[in-house]
Amino acid sequence: MVSMNRTRALWLLSSIFFILAFLHPLTEILIFPAFLLLLRALTQSTSAIQVMRHSLMLGTIKGLGVLLWIWNIYPLSWLTDHSAMLQIATMTVYWLTAALTLALGTTVAITCVYLCHKHLKKGLYTLPFLWLAGELIGALLYSVLTLGPGSSIQMHFSYGFVGYTIANFPLLNSIATFGGVYTLTLLVATLALLIHVYTKQEKMVKKITTFNCVTTLVTCVILFTAVHHYTREIPVHNLSVIAVSTNIDKTFMPGENNHAARRTVAYEATTQALTLSPDVIILPEDLRMLQGFTSLEEIFELLGDTLLIDSARTNIEQGVISRAYIFNPDEQTAYALDKNYLVPHGEYMPYLHNALLRPFLSSSTALQLAEDLAYTTGKPNKYTNFPDDTPVILSCMESAWPGALYKRTRDHTPPFVAHTISHSWFHKPTILWHQQDRMLQAQALWSNTTIITAPNMAPQKVYRPSGSIEQGKPIAETTYWALHVVKI
16 A cells, blocks of 8 residues: 555656646656656556556646646637626536646557556666657647647647657757757656666666667767767858737727727837838738738839748638738739648637537627638648748647748748747746747757747847847837847
């Protein structure tokens, strides 16, 4: 009984350390004790059923902690006509079901590691690959949970991937240049496993061959990727980019007045930015400045030689999409790029949650949701059809898709990536911002491209291919907008 209680305590303590590792930069190092406690609990467990039960608990607790930022949405802007109880119940259902789907992937991974440990001589060494597989299974199940008109079955949702916890660690993060968060996850799990094996109370002669071989291999991989990372060429384009950040929440002018007011803010910020003669201006997601003009000629007359990136809700034959536009003054044309990964509950309603929520909604709210949360995914973006110096667009939620940027820069080498964001639904989600920092660091490392954010209701930042993050400092600002100059 004492041994069983000790094992349960190890599982629970491991869960807590996993949570802490995702909440703040100073606690990221706790990912290693989290794994060490997990491995100790795993090796002390006596049955696969026990491991499944405890790993489901661990995965659920970890998922709940990683997704704590969901509560920064409260109060829900689209349920303000309903009681606080309904809003809290809605968020709780989403929070719990999302955490549980991620936990199922963790459960599969840990149970498989346990079975390998019991039946194979060196079964624990399967941990890194099975853990990564478990994270991908969790992402797959999350896409099933949030399936709706604006989504598909995929493995893009990477919140909680353990590799992000070392994306800011010098030397170790170099491995991201060969696979982003996927290789970072393999490295975290491998290092934790090696520490566990080394500290086990066994005679060195029993473990020296496998342990030393794996340690040597991992050391060589780290050194090789570090040399590659620190010696690879980072292109210099001599561009002056102005990223516009805005402060427009959901209470900023109701109804259609909101769109007109946003266009006014965008126009004021853009005209002020143009006085600095930048090469590029990036506007935050869905600012819709372009809708205030009647022709392309009118837009290019305003822009002169400056390239502009704007985005807007756009109606097409298949439905409503979020589309970015790059206004290229050299070609006197605009390139349209569609958002391919949408936000559940922000841009569309998942089928399951919509079915659960609809009986409790008033008819007016249901109609409003049907209109506002009606986005669908657009067509795949082919940057090879554009000039070589065309920036790549990464829209908001697409930062959580680990391979999004690599896919778009594989056959196209842009001068930079414009990451357009709007967090108007949120109320200063610091945990979310921290996690997205790590996601964008990993993507910048993998693609060898600078990422510049143009945010609404979020901090402006720049993510360099070196792995560093630069906090934006405004050179001009008002109540509703600020301008940030970035040199590429």
